[in-house]
Amino acid sequence: MSAPEMPDGIPSTRLTGRYLAPDGSPLVGTVSFAPPSVLTLPGSDTFAATPAKVTLDDHGSFSVTLIATDAPGMSPSHWAYQVTEKLKGIPRRVYHIALPASALPVDLADIAPINPYAGNYLPVTGPRGATGEKGEPGEVTLAQLDALEARTAPRPQEWTQSAGNREWIITHSLPYRPLVTAYDTSGREIGGVVDYPSPTTVRLRFAHAETGSAVLH
Known part of the structure; x- marks a missing residue:
C-alpha cells in the first residue's frame, strides 16, 4: 500500500530510517511518531491527532511523510514528536525530535539522540554464577510486545x-x-x-x- 500524500499547503518532511542487528540482519517492529494530542493548523483548516505508526519492512526500513514541527500558525507553536521504538528483542525506547520542513528526506539516525536515557551509570561485575541448561528458542510477536509495554511502560x-x-x-x-x-x-x-x-x-x-x-x- 502506498503512503498517503500530505494535503497541499501543509509543510512536511519525508523521514526515513533503517534498523539492523549487529550482524546486519533487519530488525522487526514498529516506530510511532506522536504529536501533541491535538495539533491545529489554522492556515490549512486542519486538525492533526493520534500518532503516526510505521511497520519496518523486510529490510528493517521505513519511510513516512510527517507534518513539519515548524509549520507557521500551528497551535501549539513549540512542540516535538515523541518517538516510540518497539523492536523485537530490544527494550522499548522513547525520545523526542524536532522535524523542520525540508525538501529532502531526513534520516532518523541523523537526528535521534545517541542516548535518550542519558545518565550516570557505573557497570559493576559480580561473581559469575553456574551455567544453566540451554532453553528452547522462543518467538515474540508484536502483540506480545504491546502487552509487555502495557505492563512495564511508565503510567501517565x-x-x-x-x-x-x-x-x-x-x-x-x-x-x-x-x-x-x-x-x-x-x-x-x-x-x-x-x-x-x-x-x-x-x-x-x-x-x-x-x-x-x-x-x-
Whole structure:
C-alpha cells in the first residue's frame, strides 16, 4: 500500500530510517511518531491527532511523510514528536525530535539522540554464577510486545492546578519528555505552549490565567 500524500499547503518532511542487528540482519517492529494530542493548523483548516505508526519492512526500513514541527500558525507553536521504538528483542525506547520542513528526506539516525536515557551509570561485575541448561528458542510477536509495554511502560501522571495562572510549572518522574494534555475545570481540553526547563519539569503557558489539570504521558 502506498503512503498517503500530505494535503497541499501543509509543510512536511519525508523521514526515513533503517534498523539492523549487529550482524546486519533487519530488525522487526514498529516506530510511532506522536504529536501533541491535538495539533491545529489554522492556515490549512486542519486538525492533526493520534500518532503516526510505521511497520519496518523486510529490510528493517521505513519511510513516512510527517507534518513539519515548524509549520507557521500551528497551535501549539513549540512542540516535538515523541518517538516510540518497539523492536523485537530490544527494550522499548522513547525520545523526542524536532522535524523542520525540508525538501529532502531526513534520516532518523541523523537526528535521534545517541542516548535518550542519558545518565550516570557505573557497570559493576559480580561473581559469575553456574551455567544453566540451554532453553528452547522462543518467538515474540508484536502483540506480545504491546502487552509487555502495557505492563512495564511508565503510567501517565496527573497534575492539578487549583489557582488560576497563565503559567503552570509541573514536576514529574517520567524517564523522558512527556506529551502533555491540559484540561480546564469543566474537562474541556485547552491548548498552551509547552517547554521543558529541566528533565523533570514541564512548563505550560496560556494566553489567560487558567485552572484545571494536566495529564503527562
